[in-house]
Amino acid sequence: MGKPSRERSLSEKEARAVAKNLRVSPQKLNLVAGLIRGKKVDKALADLEFSRKRIAQDxxxxxxxxxxxxxxxHDLDVNALVVSEAYVGKNLVMKRFAARGRGRGFQIKKPFSQITVVVRETEEEAETPKAKAKGKDAGKKAAPKKAAKKPAAKAEAAVAQKEAE
Structure with a gap:
């Protein structure tokens, strides 16, 4: 009899997690989020493990x-997950005052932030042939350039011999 469930906002191959009330400014948190965007999950976790930023553990x-x-x-394969999105948002701001000269007060703002991480499952088989094709094409393109240099070198050598005679 409760209210109907809301339709899922993510696709079937995505999952999300949100960490709220992190005691760091959004600007500093966004630097850490930039480290993991677009990376495979195991690589992202390794980067965060050895990061020197305090908030990296959270x-x-x-x-x-x-x-x-x-x-x-969502029954997704853990080995095929990639961090597709990592975005940062503002949260509450604690306001404190510090005493200053002449009986004045100075406002200190202590911001909190939140991070949302979305992971997506990718097909590894689809990516592998593209990478192989790129490697083969690069080798084929390099060979004709070398062949083009040899006739030019021979022509210059022939011109130099004629001038010497």
Whole structure:
């Protein structure tokens, strides 16, 4: 008799996790979020593990939560997950005052932020042939350039011999 469930906003191959009330400014959190955008989950977790930023451990927990949501709630393959989105938003701001000269007060703002991490399942087989094709094409294009240089070198050598005679 409750209200009907809301339609899912993400696609079938995506899962999301949100970490709220993180005691860091959104600007600083966005630097850490930029480290993991577009990377495979295992690489992103490794980068966060060894990051020197204090907030990286909380972001790592959020990524792990998104992976757990993908695995348990949506039956996605953990090895094929990629961090497709990582965006930061503002949260509450604590306002404090510090005493200044002449009996004045100075406002100190202590911002909080939140991060949303979306992981998406990708097909690894589809990406591999493209990478192989790029490698083959690059080799074919390099060979004709070398062949083009040889006749020019021979022509210059022939001109130099004629001048010497």
């Amino acid at each position: 972001v790592r927990k959020c990524v792990m939560s998104a992976v757990a949501n993908a695995e348990n709630n």
